[in-house]
Amino acid sequence: GQNIDQPTEMTATEGAIVQINCTYQTSGFNGLFWYQQHAGEAPTFLSYNVLDGLEEKGRFSSFLSRSKGYSYLLLKELQMKDSASYLCAVGGAGNMLTFGGGTRLMVKP
Amino acid sequence: GAVVSQHPSRVICKSGTSVKIECRSLDFQATTMFWYRQFPKQSLMLMATSNEGSKATYEQGVEKDKFLINHASLTLSTLTVTSAHPEDSSFYICSARPPTGGWQETQYFGPGTRLLVL
Numbered sequence: 001g002q003n004i005d006q007p008t009e010m011t012a013t014e015g016a017i018v019q020i021n022c023t024y025q026t027s028g029f030n031g032l033f034w035y036q037q038h039a040g041e042a043p044t045f046l047s048y049n050v051l052d053g054l055e056e057k058g059r060f061s062s063f064l065s066r067s068k069g070y071s072y073l074l075l076k077e078l079q080m081k082d083s084a085s086y087l088c089a090v091g092g093a094g095n096m097l098t099f100g101g102g103t104r105l106m107v108k109p
Numbered sequence: 110g111a112v113v114s115q116h117p118s119r120v121i122c123k124s125g126t127s128v129k130i131e132c133r134s135l136d137f138q139a140t141t142m143f144w145y146r147q148f149p150k151q152s153l154m155l156m157a158t159s160n161e162g163s164k165a166t167y168e169q170g171v172e173k174d175k176f177l178i179n180h181a182s183l184t185l186s187t188l189t190v191t192s193a194h195p196e197d198s199s200f201y202i203c204s205a206r207p208p209t210g211g212w213q214e215t216q217y218f219g220p221g222t223r224l225l226v227l
Contacts, residue, residue, distance in 0.1 A: 042202055042218040043153070087152055094158060094166075095141055095206050097216060102152040 002026045004100035006088050011106045012078055020073045020103045022088035030091035034062050034073045037085045037102070046073065046086075075105075083107045112136055113205050115219035122193055123227055129189045130222045132203030138183035139205035143216065144176075147200040159186040193226045200224075 003025040012018040024032070031050035035043035049055055049064035049071060061074040073086055088100040112135040122128050132142055140161045145153040157178055158166040165178035177189040186205075190197055200223050204216040 040200075040221075040223070042221045044218070045216075095216070096143070096155065096158065097204075098155070099152045104150075 002090070002092075002098045004088055004090060004098060006086075006100045006103045008101065009104045009106070011108060012075075014078055014080060014107055014109050016078050017074065017076050018078060018105065020075075020086050020088075020105065022071045022073070022100055024069050024071070024088070024090050024100075026090045026092060026098065028092040029066065030093075032062075032064055032071045033089040033091065033097065034060075034071075035087040035089060037087060039084075043087055078107050080107050080109070113203065113217045113219040115201075115203055115222050117222060118220060119223045119225075121225045121227065124194050125192055127189055127191045128193055128224060129187055130201055130203075130224075132186045132188070132205070132219050134184045134205040134217075137205075137207045139186075140183060140208055142180060142186040142203055142205045144178065144186070144188050145202045145204070147202060147221075153202060156188075161186075190224065193224070195226045198224055198226045 006022045031048055033048050034046040036046050037043040047062035049062050054063045059076045064071045083106050085102040085104050087102045089097040114133045116131045120128055142159040144156045146156050147153050155168050156171045159178045159180040161180045161183055167173045175191055180186040200221050202221040203219045206216045
């Protein structure tokens with residue numbers, strides 16, 4: 001079966017750092033994706049990890065540990081525009097993506 | 110980057126009518142497209158995988174006779190919600206993946222179609 005867990009909501013302060021965790025138990029694994037989704041809009045791609053370790057891309061970084069079934073998305077120097085939902089997704093067979101429930105991040109001044 | 114469009118962006122219809130949603134990959138050919146449904150404050154749920162020139166693959170619990178998928182060309186997939194009811198009101202999103210490259214080639218999502226059934 002597929003099970004992907006992430007916190008439902010998080011709140012952080014502008015300029016701070018926030019880490020959004022994702023744990024997964026899936027029957028197949030072809031990498032882990034993070035997407036950002038603003039309300040009423042389609043998701044936009046943030047990062048992809050298939051090997052263990054940290055991938056850094058500007059203010060956003062993503063980490064993967066395949067043995068632990070664990071990933072996190074790290075957002076630095078938070079800005080108000082970072083308020084959005086962040087979706088963790090696992091790639092499976094047939095190019096399918098299975099999404100977690102999403103984490104709604106609210107950035108406060 | 111790759112662009113995927115959807116039409117219409119928003120539709121309001123009466124209960125019992127059918128609604129067609131188009132998904133187009135504008136600058137690449139996609140042999141596979143995916144259709145998702147997203148209810149308010151929930152994540153994306155895969156409904157079906159649309160395969161060009163063959164039948165779609167539906168996820169468990171999704172009625173294939175109610176959600177008709179046609180992938181007639183390498184750049185167009187359509188989802189028809191037949192005899193729509195208020196509980197079908199949702200945000201429908203398609204995605205497509207360029208055929209070249211490995212898993213690092215992410216899926217590109219359309220802007221979504223918001224369906225409201227009265």
